[in-house]
Amino acid sequence: MFLPNAREVLDRKIAMARSYGFTPVSPGDLTVPETETRHLRGLAISAINESLMTSADLIIANLTPFRGVSADVGTVFELGFMCARGCPAFAFSNSSENHFERVSDLYGGNVQLGPDGRHRGPDGMALENFDMTENLMLDGGIAVRNGAIMTRRVAPGQLFLDLTAFEDCLKLAAEKLLKPAIRA
Amino acid sequence: MFLPNAREVLDRKIAMARSYGFTPVSPGDLTVPETETRHLRGLAISAINESLMTSADLIIANLTPFRGVSADVGTVFELGFMCARGCPAFAFSNSSENHFERVSDLYGGNVQLGPDGRHRGPDGMALENFDMTENLMLDGGIAVRNGAIMTRRVAPGQLFLDLTAFEDCLKLAAEKLLKPAIRA
Numbered sequence: 001m002f003l004p005n006a007r008e009v010l011d012r013k014i015a016m017a018r019s020y021g022f023t024p025v026s027p028g029d030l031t032v033p034e035t036e037t038r039h040l041r042g043l044a045i046s047a048i049n050e051s052l053m054t055s056a057d058l059i060i061a062n063l064t065p066f067r068g069v070s071a072d073v074g075t076v077f078e079l080g081f082m083c084a085r086g087c088p089a090f091a092f093s094n095s096s097e098n099h100f101e102r103v104s105d106l107y108g109g110n111v112q113l114g115p116d117g118r119h120r121g122p123d124g125m126a127l128e129n130f131d132m133t134e135n136l137m138l139d140g141g142i143a144v145r146n147g148a149i150m151t152r153r154v155a156p157g158q159l160f161l162d163l164t165a166f167e168d169c170l171k172l173a174a175e176k177l178l179k180p181a182i183r184a
Numbered sequence: 185m186f187l188p189n190a191r192e193v194l195d196r197k198i199a200m201a202r203s204y205g206f207t208p209v210s211p212g213d214l215t216v217p218e219t220e221t222r223h224l225r226g227l228a229i230s231a232i233n234e235s236l237m238t239s240a241d242l243i244i245a246n247l248t249p250f251r252g253v254s255a256d257v258g259t260v261f262e263l264g265f266m267c268a269r270g271c272p273a274f275a276f277s278n279s280s281e282n283h284f285e286r287v288s289d290l291y292g293g294n295v296q297l298g299p300d301g302r303h304r305g306p307d308g309m310a311l312e313n314f315d316m317t318e319n320l321m322l323d324g325g326i327a328v329r330n331g332a333i334m335t336r337r338v339a340p341g342q343l344f345l346d347l348t349a350f351e352d353c354l355k356l357a358a359e360k361l362l363k364p365a366i367r368a
Contacts, residue, residue: 001310003309003310038315043328046320046328050324050328067254068253070251073318073321074322077264077267080261080268081325130223134257135257138261140230140233141230
C-alpha cells in the first residue's frame with residue numbers, strides 16, 4: 001500500500017491469487033471509518049487489518065527489503081501474527097542477497113569475526129550468519145510451518161513491482177494446500 | 185542479543201523484570217542443540233524462541249530503531265506473534281522521533297504531500313502519518329491489547345543500553361496486570 005499505483009498492483013495480486021484457487025483478503029476490502037484524529041485513523045486501519053488476518057488461513061508475505069536492510073515491519077508483524085495462528089506461511093523477496101550479505105553491505109563490508117565466533121560491525125553489533133533470507137525468526141517461522149521463501153533478482157526499478165516470486169509462492173502454496181479432488 | 189555485552193544487558197533486564205514480580209523468559213534459557221549447518225542452527229534457535237514465546241503471557245518489545253528507520257524485524261515478528269496469542273503487549277523505544285519524522289529524515293526531508301492526501305518520498309513511496317511510534321500494525325496491535333509504547337530520548341551511545349524506558353514498561357505492566365492481593 002506504499003506504492004503510487006498500490007491499487008493497481010493489489011488488483012493484479014488479487015487476480016493472480018484467485019487464478020490459483022485462493023480467496024484473497026486485502027487492504028481496501030473494508031472501509032475505514034471516519035475518525036477525529038490521524039492517530040485514531042491508524043488504529044482503525046490496524047483493527048481492519050487484524051480482522052482480515054483473523055479471517056485468513058494462509059499468508060504470503062512480501063519480504064523485499066524496504067527502506068533499509070530488512071522487510072517492512074508492518075508485513076513482518078503480520079507474518080508473526082499468522083505464524084502464531086498456526087497458518088501456513090510463505091514469503092517472497094525480490095532481493096537475492098541473503099541477510100548476512102545485506103547487513104555486511106550496510107557496514108560497507110567492515111565486518112570482523114570475533115573470538116566468540118560471531119561477526120560484528122564497527123558498532124560492535126553482531127550479524128546473524130545462518131544462510132537465511134531474513135532474521136532467523138522469519139525464516140524459521142516460515143520453515144516450521146511447511147512454507148518457503150521464494151527469492152528472485154529483479155531490475156532495480158522493478159523491486160516492488162515484479163510479481164514473479166509472488167506467483168512462485170502461489171504455485172507452491174496451491175500444490176501443498178489445494179490438492180485436487182480425485183474423481184471416483 | 186546483538187550487543188557485545190548482550191549477556192550482561194540480558195541479566196540486568198531479567199533482574200529488573202523479577203523485581204517487578206514477573207518471571208522472565210529469554211534467549212539463553214534453553215541450550216541450542218548441535219547442528220550440521222548454520223541454517224539448521226538458525227532454525228533451532230527460532231524453534232527455541234517460539235517455544236519460549238508460547239510459554240509467556242506478556243511481551244515487552246524493544247522497538248528502538250535498529251540498522252535503519254524501524255525496529256529489529258526479529259523483535260517485530262515476536263510482537264506480532266504475541267499479539268495473535270492475545271497477550272498484553274508493551275514496547276519501548278529509545279528514540280523519541282515518531283515514525284513519520286524518522287522516514288522523512290531518511291528521505292532528507294524531501295517529502296511531498298500529494299493530491300491523494302498522502303505524503304510521498306522522491307521514490308513515490310507513501311509515508312504513514314498517524315502520529316505513531318512505528319508502522320500502524322505495531323502501534324495498533326499494542327494499543328488494542330491495552331498496552332503502551334514508552335519512548336525516551338537517550339544519549340546516542342546509550343541507544344541500546346539505557347533501560348529506563350524498559351523499566352517504565354515493567355512499572356506499567358505490573359500496575360495493569362499484577363494487582364496486589366487484598367488482605368481480608
